Amino acid sequence: MRGQGGTTAEACRQIAVSEQTYYRWHKEYGGLKTDQARRMKDLERENARLRRPISDLTLDKLILQDAAKENF
Structure with missing residues (x-):
């Protein structure tokens, strides 16, 4: 999704989550494997x-x- 050149908004729509949720997850788990x-x-x-x-x-x-x- 994002790794393939898509935008964050497109990726969020594909997995049915809000952008706010994405950014909250990224903040909490962004650096973790x-x-x-x-x-x-x-x-x-x-x-x-x-x-x-x-x-x-x-x-x-x-x-x-x-x-x-x-x-x-």
Whole structure:
């Protein structure tokens, strides 16, 4: 697409994404090779998965602290 002399707008139309999306992707993944970008996305998913239990435990702790204040 772009490597064949086409414009960014034409390439975006062909893959059905907006130019804004293209530029956001380019900013985030522009310097990465395919395997590096895939690894980065895997790490982001794992990070999100690990954050969920921490946020749940933090919320539980706050609820228990609030309940303890009311009892004393």
